[in-house]
Amino acid sequence: MDGTSESPKHYCGVVGLYAKTPVNIPEKLFFPLFSLQHRGQESAGVAYRKDGETVVYKDIGMVSQVLSRYLDKDRPSKLGIGHVRYSTLGGNKIENVQPIHVACNKGEIALAHNGNLSNSSSIKNNLFQGGSIFQTTSDSELFVHLISRSVQPSFHLALIDALSQMQGAFSMVMMHDDSLYAVRDPYGFRPLYIGTRDDLTVIASETCALDIMKVSDRREVKPGELIRIDDTGITSEIYAPVPEPQRCIFELIYFARPDSQVFGQSVHLRRKQMGAALAIDDPVEADLVVPVPDSGNSAALGYSEQAGVPLDYGLTRNHYAGRSFIMPTTSERELAVRMKLHPVREVIEGKRIILVDDSLVRGTTARILVRLLREAGAAEIHLRLCSPEIRWPCFFGIDIPTRNELISNHRTPEMIAEFIGADTVQFLKLSRLLECVDEPSGYCTSCFSGKYRLAVTIPESEQNLPRDNEPAT
The missing domain is CATH 3.40.50.2020 (Rossmann fold)
Structure with missing residues (x-):
């Protein structure tokens, strides 16, 4: 009950999936996102790879309203991400619905973000002065701008460069071409979990979203951890010094x-x-x-x-x-x-x-x-x-x-x-x-x-x- 609720509002929930062999990824995203509906009831969306390109479908509404179309037929894919959102910064506008998708000099990027950047104003001002054009009023968009404008020669180094400029809370899942990434801020403000079952890897904001996928082999994504999943397997690194955690109580x-x-x-x-x-x-x-x-x-x-x-x-x-x-x-x-x-x-x-x-x-x-x-x-x-x-x-x-x-x-x-x-x-x-x-x-x-x-x-x-x-x- 917006405007009358006694409880603070959370921003959103995220899901990422990677399968070693093609499965109906959009359908499989539906169920963990439905489990995270409590984290955001105003919009939902998915992004997945199809024939070497990223397909995005998102809209204002609940998961069942927006994504039920993906339950009607098979759409084979190996990776995808999803998002449920409660609108805060920028309001409940279609342009702020995630995942965010861009094609830039670093490749195709799709991003779903849970959290808030405490230094978003200074980042946005610097980007704006440097000529960036913004399509949303969400601070999640700032991240892809930082990646695309990085002078680092590879996507991986540009990603680390962008992360080093961000302050605040961010638990994210992201697709870059045919790779899936998970990242959590060094303070660990927002939760993020990763688990595997058979040939499927699942990343989600809460374990209830892993439970619905029958994923019992799981762990927390560590504060300051960057995980990459692709055909070669799962790699992990701590991309920044980790201070004492500041988990949101x-x-x-x-x-x-x-x-x-x-x-x-x-x-x-x-x-x-x-x-x-x-x-x-x-x-x-x-x-x-x-x-x-x-x-x-x-x-x-x-x-x-x-x-x-x-x-x-x-x-x-x-x-x-x-x-x-x-x-x-x-x-x-x-x-x-x-x-x-x-x-x-x-x-x-x-x-x-x-x-x-x-x-x-x-x-x-x-x-x-x-x-x-x-x-x-x-x-x-x-x-x-x-x-x-x-x-x-x-x-x-x-x-x-x-x-x-x-x-x-x-x-x-x-x-x-x-x-x-x-x-x-x-x-x-x-x-x-x-x-x-x-x-x-x-x-x-x-x-x-x-x-x-x-x-x-x-x-x-x-x-x-x-x-x-x-x-x-």
């Missing part, structure tokens, strides 16, 4: 599917731990723990087990409502929430409810949801968020609103509770969150703390807000 809080592993950890089990950690510091008495489906399900289970409070499904979700509503007025936003989520009166009437969700951004949807629960007879509503307060923007692949739009920059938890109509609101402490993951120092938590490992530019109007001096909890 929101992948575990919200973005990834619960049945996935990301960063080598079970998403479901980590969310259960977050819910349990939230309950440790929470003395509230209640009758039921109710998750906000689907993102709150695992955390609510952990909360329920830790607190000894029964869990029940007091909210149902209409999965056909989608995530692309743009509702400008209050009444329209409420209708959008009602279309997606609806209380089960028989479960919650007269009950003291602990409502568990992943995060709170603006507070608009939470306010409507609390009203719906009150109307259905909830006696008390205690909102519990399994992330700390979000108070800073992200420059590494998440669409977080401006600081002025983030409710936690203007209201304390007590003020938020009053604003949304809940009895209490509590966030997971940052220290508790970090207890729930392995190697906690290797995670990016800048959206909570404002402490960025890479240089970023925050507008002056966004730098000083009323709660700036309060420490992250």
Whole structure:
């Protein structure tokens, strides 16, 4: 529900396939992309090799809408890439739909990118001053410009040259002529996995996309790793010095599917731990723990087990409502929430409810949801968020609103509770969150703390807000 969602938006998901002998690559791309639909619901596309040329098909819409045409007949190929996207930079325009495809002095290149370049403005300005012409407003296009303009004599060296100029988050799959590449930024902000089954190699943003292909022999693409797959086999190299990882902790809080592993950890089990950690510091008495489906399900289970409070499904979700509503007025936003989520009166009437969700951004949807629960007879509503307060923007692949739009920059938890109509609101402490993951120092938590490992530019109007001096909890 664009414009009302309580959770940050992720940018996209990527898939790459390479087969030693020709198979129906476009059809096989459909299924892992469908598994990654949660990472982007606004556009989808594929690129694959056919008779020595790259064929691209992409459009605005869900995977089933855009790519179902590839299920009707055999299209033999040995390699291809795919992409699902949530529009952020540049909006939901057809020219920004990926994969990006170009023919240049380095050959044919097709690219699918997950992440965001923190130095995109300076790169684009330099390219523009040097005469580059841009077809999109996506920072993913900058990468192919850097490759084509490199003075290095080979594609491989031009690729390394381009990567050395990029800062920020990027997990990518790419085709160059008849070779498939996978690359991950040195900080490892976004997840990327590679696996093999029989004669097929699969690269994907999450392991759920490998599971649907029955790929069990798999590993993470390492931070700073560049992998090439062609007829000679698989080669790998670390193309840049690797600092301490800065993996995005929101992948575990919200973005990834619960049945996935990301960063080598079970998403479901980590969310259960977050819910349990939230309950440790929470003395509230209640009758039921109710998750906000689907993102709150695992955390609510952990909360329920830790607190000894029964869990029940007091909210149902209409999965056909989608995530692309743009509702400008209050009444329209409420209708959008009602279309997606609806209380089960028989479960919650007269009950003291602990409502568990992943995060709170603006507070608009939470306010409507609390009203719906009150109307259905909830006696008390205690909102519990399994992330700390979000108070800073992200420059590494998440669409977080401006600081002025983030409710936690203007209201304390007590003020938020009053604003949304809940009895209490509590966030997971940052220290508790970090207890729930392995190697906690290797995670990016800048959206909570404002402490960025890479240089970023925050507008002056966004730098000083009323709660700036309060420490992250």
